[in-house]
Every structure is written in C-alpha cells, then in structure tokens.
Amino acid sequence: MNGLIGRLLLQRLIAAIATLWFVATAVFVITNLLPGDVAQELLGQSATPEAVAGLRKALGLDVPPLQRYFQWLGHLVQGDPGRSLVNQMPVAGLIGSRLGNSLLLAGITALVAVPVALLLGIAAAVWRGSVFDRIIGAGTILIVSVPEFLVASAAVLIFAVHLKWVPALSQLGRIDGIADVIRVFALPVFTLSCVIVAQMARMTRAALIDALSSSYVEMAVLKGASPGRIILTHALPNAVGPIANAIAFSLSFLLGGVIIVETIFNYPGIAKLMVDGVATRDLPLVQACAMLFCGAYLILVTLADIAAIVANPRLRHQ
C-alpha cells in the first residue's frame, strides 16, 4: 500500500507543479487581456493620461509584461507572492488574514454537510425504490436547482429579518461563546449545505447501489451477514472512491466558490478577496488566489484518492 501511495504522491506532485505553473501563466495572460489596468481602475474618473502614466511608473507597470511575468514567477518560487498593487500590503498577509475565515466556514459546513449527505445517501441506497428514496431523490434535485442567492436571501428574510433568531450578517467580530458561533454560522452553513449535500448524497447513493448489486454482496447476503455488516464492511469500502471524489469536489467549492454567500452575509473570506482583485486588476493578488484555489483542489483530490486506496481492501493489499 505504501508503495502505491508513494507512487501516487510523486506523480501528483509533478502534475501539481505543472498544473500550478500552467494556471499561473493562464491567469497572467487573461488578466493582462482584461480591459484597463490597475492604474486606470485606481484613478477611475480621474484617470488623465498623465496621471495614469505617473502611477504606472510608480507601480512598476511600465515594464514589459514578459519581464513582469518572470519577476513575479521568480519571487513566487522563493515563496513571496509579492505586494498588492492596490494597497501596497503584502499579498501573503492579505490572504492569510482571510484564509482562516474561509477554512473555518468550509470546515463547519463540511462537518455538517458531509455526515448528513452520507447518511441520506446510504439510507436512500439501502431502501432504494422506497418512498423515502424517492423523496430524497426529488428533494435533492429540487434543492440543487434553486440558486444559492435565493436560498440565502430567503433564509435571511425569514430567520433574520422576520423571526430575528440570527443576525443577517455573519461577522466574526461579534462571537462570544458557542451560542454565538451557532447563530453567526447558521445561515451561511445552511445555504452552503443546500448546495453541496445534494451532490454528495446522490453520488453516495449511486456508488453504494452499484456495490450492493455486485456478486460479492450477494455472496455475503447468502452467507447470512447482517444488513449493517453488508453495508459497512462489504459494500461501502468499494464505494469510497467515487464518494470521496464527490466530497473533495464539494469541499474545494467551499474554499473558493462561495462568493455569493460571502457577499450576502458580508463574510470576509477569500473568494471576495479574489473578486476584489479582479475588479481592481490587482494582478499579484489574483494570481496568488488562483494558485491557492488550484493547490487546494489538487490536495483534496489527492486526499480523496488516498482515502479510496486506504478504504479498499483490494487496493490496500496490492
């Protein structure tokens, strides 16, 4: 098993470096193609040609793009993502101050959503074809089809504006004790769970049903194994691969794709940071965020693959 995981990690590391480099280059090219640069965006209506030229020079934007690209790449290899062109703060600091928030939100959502999704998926697979299964099937389709801004806005209107159970904004500055944590995170976690539970539950159900219809499960049934034993020790380990991948996919979304939730609940996470970066053409910031999301995705996918190997006896004993 160790050899297998070692080989996998080595392959993934090489692929990751290549992917990150490709993403960095692509983002650099695309942001340079966007109309307007940081000097124009910063000066807005005051962007007289003279003022723009002066600011460009001060920000080092008068250097040819290719040269800037290599400068940035050189610094990045040494672990320095540079400074924000917009507010001159170190990009690492900007990201650092918000990455924790994003990880916290993603972590709490995962703690809620993953068990719920697995339970729903497993239950639906066990009682497949039943009324319960059909309700889960239709329900998840329904929830995943509702745009998240609608879920979030409706939740705020009901629970914050009318019932006043929870605040409309999720701001960390006001947390004092565990009750506050629940109040502050209730709505964003609920909204995000709506988005990701459906996908994970459906994937779990499909993978498990696939395993349950296999001949080795039939054999276990014939031997008289209990239903719990059949599901947990015979069917589930073989289904972990696709389930873990679905979870990894959902979690990577939680890190970088939650701009709507961050906007509506005014939550200072990293998705909003990247959108700000794009809006102001703050290249170092956009680059660093893109690399971060890409890196997180690669790590999660690798973890999912490792989980599949560890959980599956056939792969484990190879």
Next chain:
Amino acid sequence: MTKPQSDIMATLAYYDRERLMAATRGGASRRDMLGLLGALGIGAGFGGTLIGAATTAHAQTPKKGGKIRVAGFGSSTADTLDPAKQSFSTDYCRCTMFYNGLTELDETMTPKLALAESIAHDKATVWTIKLRKGVQFHNGKELTSEDVVFSLKRHHDPATGSKAKALAELMKEIVATGTHEVKITLSGPNADFPVVLGTFHFLIAQAGTTDFSKGIGTGPFKCKEFTPGVRSIAVRNENYWKQGAGPYLDEIEFFGIPDAGARLNALLAGDVHLIGNVAPAAAKTILATKGLAILETKSGNYTDLVMRGDSAPGNNADFVLGMKHLMNRELIKRNVFQGYAEVANDQPIPPLNRFHAADLPQRKFDPEKAKFHLNKAGALGSPLQVVTSPAATGSVEMGLLLQQAANGIGMKIDLKQVPADGYWSNYWMKVPVGYGNINPRPTADILFSLFFASTAAWNESAWKNEAFDKVLVAARAETDDGKRKQMYRDLQLMVHETSGIGIPVFINGLDGHTDKLKGLKPMGTGSLMGYAFGEHVWLDA
C-alpha cells in the same frame, strides 16, 4: 422634517425653507438665524416665531456614548485611509472620522474654518492661512505648517495616485511662512479656494507619513482597526480640538455591503444602525418598518445622456436638441427614481447651489419638437446605438424610456447594455452616444472646469465654447457674489442650450437608519451627512 406652520414659510422658496430649517436644527444661534433671515429679506420680527417652531422637535440634547455599526455600499481591497487616494463614499466616511481639513463645508457648501484659524487673500491669488494652535494628531504630535505643506504637495506627485491631482494643479507654490502659517500661491485668481480646501482629498495628514493605513489625523475619531475590504473601527478621540460639539459616540464600526438587498436586510434585522445608498424602491420598505427612517439628501448627482460632439451624430446641433426634448424628465423622476429626484434642465448646477439659475426656461418632454429636430438632423432614418450600464446610476432604465419615446416618433434606438466593470475606462466618453454619471462637486467653478471647459479632460461631450471658457475664468476671479451669480447664469444658459449633454434629473441620495440614531440631517456635500456623519450623530438608547 417638521412641517412648517408659519405663513412666512410658505412665502419662502423651497430651498430657502430647507436651509433655514436645517440651520435651526443644526443649532444655529439666534444671532446666526437673524443674519440668515436678513439675507433672505425677512424681518427679524417674524424670525422669533419661526425659530420656535422649528426647534421644538429637535430640542433633545445629544447624549454621549454608545457604539454603532454602519454599512456603506462599497468596499474592496482598494479601501484606503490615504486622503489623496479616496475614491468612494466608504473612504470619505472613514477619512472624515480620522482627519480634518483646513476648512469644512456646511450644509449650504459654504466654507467654515476648521484647522485654519484665519484665511486671508490678496486678489484671490495669494492665500495666507494661519493654523489653529494646540491641535494634536492622534499620536500626540502638534499640527504645524509642515504637515499642511506635506499634505497639499503630495497631490502634485503622480506616484501618489491622487484623485485630486487636476484640482491641485491650481496651487502653484505652497510654502511654510512660519510654524503655523502657510502661503499658497495659485496659478490664477480663485475665489473658491477655501471651498476646495474643504473637500475630502485635501484633508490634512501628518508630514512624512508613508503608511496611511493607521489613519493618524487630527479628526474626531482614532483608528483602532482598519482592514481594506473588511472593516474599520473608530474610537472617540478624547483629545479632539473642537469643543462643545461632537463626537458623541464611543465607537463606530464601518464596513461595506455592496449587495443592496443584503444591506437592506442588515438594517431590517437590526444588525446595523445606518446604511448608505438605499434604492428608491427599498425606501418604501424602510418607511413601512417601525423604528426605521430615511435620510433624504438633495444633491447635484446626475446621470446624463452624453452625445459626443467630435463625431456623428452628436456633432449635429439639431440631433442634440432633438434628443434633449426626447427625455421624459417627469417620467424618469417618477419611474426610475420613485419620485426621489428633482427635474433638471440640461445644466449641471443643482437648485441647492447658491448660483443655480432658476430663471432659465425649463426644457420639457416634447416629442413633436424632438421629431422636428431629429428629422432635420436626418437621424430618423437609421437606428441609433445608445450605450447604457449599471455603472451609470439609472441609465439602463433611462435608456429604456428613451427608446420608448423614440418609438413614438418613428425613430429606432438600439440599446447596448454593458457591464459596470471597466465602464469608465472603456465606454464613458468613448462611444458616440452613451451615459455618464457625475458626482456632486462643491462649487460651480469645479463642476464647470472639470466637465465643460474646452480643455477639460472629462469634457464629456467634447463641447468647445470659447465664450464659455472666458466667462468661466473671469467668474473664478470675481469676488463680488452678485456679479458672479450673473456670470454663472450665463454659463448655465450656454450649457443648457448648446452642450452635448442632456441632464434629465438630479438624483436624491437616500440613506436608511434606525430612529434611535439622532443628529442626522441632509447636507449639500452628499449623502450620509456629506459622508461626515461620524462627528455629528449620537445614539438615543
């Protein structure tokens, strides 16, 4: 505002009324009031009753203490506490908490002394400014002329990225003539210079500052925390140089919620005490909610139809005139802004400005006249492309109304809606016919110089008028207000008649707040009390 009962009130023009009531509420002394009444041509005998009527509702004395949370409408990593770089209301709100200017503008946009103790001038060209003594920065250093010279000179350096660089060019020489005296020589006479000094970008920071994120100024609040794109926390400056007034609050937490719906919900849910920029439709929801109120501010903000004079079809005078007649101003006011707007007359000086020319004939929606002129310009035959964008407030809706009106006279308008992102650098002033949005400016001179002078960088419609340029320069040097008023009237008439911009309405600013928050009043300098609410508001808990 209190409904005026007195008969005298009815005889006053709306603006004068508002000014009078505002002054009374603002705590103007009896002596100030009599002066103001005198200026309006009203005898002192009537004044007494009037003052009594207006002050009863506002007799509460401000209380000290309390924390409030305020949501502005924009916030990003570009948020700054550098006075020169401020771009949005969020920056203005914060910087007015932390810094002061040499002067500050009152509700009629008249400059009042702030950090300056006296301002004297020679032919409106050489200005000598004496500084108030004993004023301390938040870090304990005393304010001296060195700080003023530093703060003003920064604007000239392109590397600063100052938003007021063009405006600052008028200061040719800035020198300290003593520890508390500065002499500023202008490139030409400018009677409005004290007003310029009272604008946001000319707030005074400490000499030698390179890191502005600490917000060290002389202002009513100290900066406890500031993270661009996240929030700022301001705490009361116990050592504030102004005596007998604000600041009253212990702490103000300020952040931006760009999403209008989320901002409204935050107010409705009681999460925040004050929100900026309420959409006209949302104002109804707020007014219908117990415990909430709206602060309506008349302003000079306008969204204008820009017809470039350097290309077809805008270079045809008949086309321009026809399009101006095609704008249904009343409908725009009613439908696009739900009544929260004032009908405008194709010139940029709003009624609240003392130089507004109220006697110019109002241009009306007149499809027949529009058809006549557009036909003469040959514009009825081919479709016309008009660019709209959410970046220019209300332009998408205004474009639709224009399209409908054009349909009525057999003219086809193709609306091209483009995203707000990059609008100002890629479409504004580049497309032949499109929309712009101009924020209020403190003086008629600045407004005309920035947007209408032939050489102005943002001459939106590429309008060239030599006579206009000459009168503009002459009016700048004129210190007699009567003569100036006549000059500005002439300028407004020229813009109204021949420039390539159509201004249908002036948009009123709307802010929502809990009625526990007191001390708010409309200011001519902009919404949220000219973005300087921090110093003046107090909490009635």
